[in-house]
Amino acid sequence: MNKIKSTIVLSALLFTQPISGFAANTNNMFGMWGSVTLTGDFKDISPSLEKFNWQVFNQTETRNDSSQGLRFNDNILFGHIAYQFNEHAALNIGYAHEWNDPLNKRSFQGSRPYQEFVWKQNLGDFKFMSRTRMEERINLTTGNDGYRARQLLRVNHPLPFMDGLSAYAGDEIMFYLNKNHFGKQGFSENRIFTGLSYQLNKKTGVDIGYMQQYIETISGSNVFIHNLQVNINYNF
Numbered sequence: 692m693n694k695i696k697s698t699i700v701l702s703a704l705l706f707t708q709p710i711s712g713f714a715a716n717t718n719n720m721f722g723m724w725g726s727v728t729l730t731g732d733f734k735d736i737s738p739s740l741e742k743f744n745w746q747v748f749n750q751t752e753t754r755n756d757s758s759q760g761l762r763f764n765d766n767i768l769f770g771h772i773a774y775q776f777n778e779h780a781a782l783n784i785g786y787a788h789e790w791n792d793p794l795n796k797r798s799f800q801g802s803r804p805y806q807e808f809v810w811k812q813n814l815g816d817f818k819f820m821s822r823t824r825m826e827e828r829i830n831l832t833t834g835n836d837g838y839r840a841r842q843l844l845r846v847n848h849p850l851p852f853m854d855g856l857s858a859y860a861g862d863e864i865m866f867y868l869n870k871n872h873f874g875k876q877g878f879s880e881n882r883i884f885t886g887l888s889y890q891l892n893k894k895t896g897v898d899i900g901y902m903q904q905y906i907e908t909i910s911g912s913n914v915f916i917h918n919l920q921v922n923i924n925y926n927f
Contacts, residue, residue: 722754722904722918723761731927742775746783754916756794766790771805781809787826802829818847820861828873837871839879847888855890859900874909881905886920898922 729747733740748769755761771785789801805826812819822843829836845861865880867873874880886900904916 717905717913717915718756719915719917720754720756721761722752722764722916724750724752724902724918724920726750726920726922728922728924729927730924744773744775746771746773746785752918756914762794763792764794765792767803771807773809779811783807783809789828797832799830799832802831803827816848820845820847828871830872833872835872836869837873838868839865839874840868841865850887857888857890858886859888859898860885872909875907879907884920894926896924898924 727749730744732744746769750765750767750769751763752765752767753761754764756764767787767789769785769787771783773781773783775781783806785805785807787803787805789803790798791801792798803826805824807822807824809823810821820843822841822845824841824843826839826841827836828839841863842865843861843863845859847857847859849857861884863882863884864878865874865882867876867879870876882902882904884900884902886898888896888898890896898920900920902918902920904914904918906914906916908914
C-alpha cells in the first residue's frame with residue numbers, strides 16, 4: 692500500500708503541468724540548461740571548520756529565440772561558503788560571475804554577490820528544501836544594478852522501484868526591488884520544475900528535468916521558455 696501511495700504522489704509531481712501563461716503577449720521557445728555542481732567541506736583543514744562547507748556551480752543556458760535555432764544565451768559561475776547552524780539551517784554567502792549574450796543586444800559580463808538562507812526538513816520519505824536568496828546584479832559594462840529577491844521551494848521523494856533514484860518538483864519566484872535594466876520592478880520571473888535524480892554512488896549524482904520559465908520583461912513582450920535541464924553533481 693505504501694508503494695502505491697508513493698507512486699500516486701510521484702506521478703502527480705512528475706506529470707502535473709503548472710499554468711505559467713500569465714500574459715497573452717508571450718513568446719514561447721525551447722531552451723537547454725547544462726550544469727556541474729561541486730561541493731565539499733573544510734574538515735581536512737581543521738576540525739574547528741566542521742560547520743563550514745563550500746560549493747562551486749557552473750551553468751550554461753541556451754535558447755532558440757532566433758532564426759538560427761538554439762544559441763548560447765548565458766553562462767554563470769557561482770561559488771559560496773556556507774555555515775551549517777544545524778541539520779536543518781544554513782547561511783550561504785556567495786558570488787556569481789555572468790557572461791550574457793542577449794538577442795539583438797550588446798553582450799555583457801555581470802557581477803552578482805548573493806546571500807541566502809537554506810532550510811531542509813524531512814517528513815517521512817519526503818525531503819523539503821526552502822532557499823531564500825537576495826542578490827545584487829551589476830552590469831560591468833554600464834554599471835546598472837538590480838536588487839533581486841528569490842524564493843525557492845523544492846521537494847524530493849525516492850522512487851520505490853530503484854535504489855538511488857528519486858523524483859523532485861519545485862517552484863522559484865523572483866522580484867526586483869528597484870528599477871533597473873535587467874528586468875521589471877516587482878514580480879519578474881517564475882520557474883516551475885520537475886525531474887528525476889539518480890545517485891550513481893556516494894560522491895556522484897545526476898539530475899535530469901524540465902522547467903517552465905516565465906519572464907515578465909520591461910518591454911511587455913514576455914517570455915515563456917520550456918527548458919530541458921541536466922546537472923551533474925560531485926561531492927568531495
